[in-house]
Amino acid sequence: MSNKSTAEEPFPVRVISQHISNYIARLGEVWIEGQIAQLNVRPGAKMAFIVLRDTSVDNSLQVTCFAGLLRMSEVAVEVGARVIVHGKFDYWQGRGSLSLRIDEIRPVGVGELLARLERLKKALAAEGLFAPERKRPLPFLPGCIGLITGRASAAEKDVVEVSRDRWPDVVFEIRNTAVQGVSAVPQVVAALEELDRDPRVEVIIVARGGGSVEDLLPFSDETLVRAISACRTPVVSAIGHEPDTPLSDLVADLRAATPTDAAKRVVPDVIAERARLAELRERSAAALRNWVERERRGLESVTSRPVLSQPHRLWQDYAEAIAEGRRRMRREVTDFVASQSSSLEHLSARLTTLGPAATLARGYAVVQRVAGPGDADVVSSIHDTPPGSQLRIRVTDGSINAAVLGVKASATASATEAAPAIAAEESSAEGATATNTASAAESGTEKE
Known part of the structure; x- marks a missing residue:
């Protein structure tokens, strides 16, 4: 049959369904990794129905398997677990639906997850996303803080309460998102981009409480890491507790050990700042007083010198010296004139005598x-x-x-x-x- 159709000669539904079934059949058997979003196993039923979602984007896939396959698994298969499945796609022509029938399921172990994270960490580090020169300084007193955290979570409470205890006038722009599961990454990325576009927000805090390695995996997702790196606003990562180090901590401008620590490092303590201001004022006043006292003593030392305390004394000394010089000069002139007059008289007498x-x-x-x-x-x-x-x-x-x-x-x-x-x-x-x-x-x- 021709692969072309026209308005005059359209394809029947059965033909299209057959084409789709043939095309999907050529895919063969595949291995797929994802996270179990839904799991439906009815008691006594032979078949189990699973919704498998991508861990980075909001895409899902219907999966069917025999219920015995789940019961025989060495590790419990439950909602939220990351698994690798092997199977083949089936297209049901009667319903026009696509499903993946699996015959093998393997939970992804923690060791494998950590190995993948290490490979991703090295790749991102080679691109320079973790370089210290990319880190931006935080504002001293941010006027508005963007907060991304779970709804009514302990992390949100800690950040808000600690921040307002330290500075009551602090303003928050809070975006509540999923902080684990398949929808965490797209929601956190969307909230991050929204806060980054807000001109009032001066710093963004991404906060989440502690959890298992699987629970914190969204904050090591490459999409989220690159979104944090692309932000123009400084980002503080406060994910988990002190031992937890997701990749978002490495790419953020500042890593906080806990959400409480993030609040303390972003918002200055008003009491401590006032105490510091009081101390600085006292130190500056003491320094000013000491400087004035030192200058006053120096001025007194200078003004106590005779040249300034009795300025006329200098002229008196010079006047006395001049007067003494004049007296000596007059005396010497008088003595000289007298001596010369006496010599002249003697010479005159001799001249008179001998003339x-x-x-x-x-x-x-x-x-x-x-x-x-x-x-x-x-x-x-x-x-x-x-x-x-x-x-x-x-x-x-x-x-x-x-x-x-x-x-x-x-x-x-x-x-x-x-x-x-x-x-x-x-x-x-x-x-x-x-x-x-x-x-x-x-x-x-x-x-x-």
Whole structure:
């Protein structure tokens, strides 16, 4: 039969049902893993009906098996257990329904689950999802906290009560979701995305109480781990108790040991903060007082110095030094002037004593031969005055003009002895003048 159908030649239902049955039959036998969401075993019935759901998304599958298969299982098969089943799909053409008939069922052990989690942990770590540099700091005092937890759970009560005891004005945006089972992952992811879009929420807490490894498996699901990593808002993971470490703890920005610990680490204690503020205020006030006191002592030390306490004292000292200097300078100048005046008087007296005027006053005269107007030579020898020479004789009160009538060379010893006596009495320069004067006077006397 042709695989094409038209409005004029449609397929009958039986044909379509046959096609579906043939196609499903080609699938053959398969192994499937899932979580038992529903289990219906009626007493005395040969068949058992199971709803098998995916652990990550909200997909389910109808499964049928013989009731004896469940009774012969080594581990009790119950709702919530993760199992691996082997079977073949059957399509019931009469009802148009699909079911999986299984002939073997194996519970997934804890060891296998932990091994899978370890492999997933290594893969996510290799991508850098757990890197410390990806961790974002929490706000000091968040204005609004997003809380994802089970409805009316002890975790919700602990987080809310502890947070409000520490800071009464804290605001919560609470999203109640399933925290275990097949619907936990999609509901937590949806709540996480919703809170992350809310601009008021500054930090998100994902909280759940303790439980078995199977109960905490949703918080190690890869979908949830990647959703936490993609959040722009800081996320705090508070899943289980201290020994429990689901993968959400590793990818979150902060891991809290318990929901109570999460509240303490997200919300500051108002009493402790007020005590810290009071302590800081006291310390700052004490530091300020100490600084003021230290500066005051330093200022007192500086102002107590003479240069500031008695600033005029400096000028007085300088004034006294200047006055003393002036007195010393005046005294030294006066002494110098007096000394020089005395020296001058002595020199003047000597000059007066040794000068020509004094010599003339004692009766000597200076004889000069006048050769012409303005030309006169002192006579020191009779050879300088030939007869007829014009002479000028200087005495103490004037001068006398005379002429040489004649010369006589006699009694020169007296004149010669008189000259050294005069020279010994006077200085060398002035002695020469006195000697000339004496010679002239004696010569003049002889000439007369």
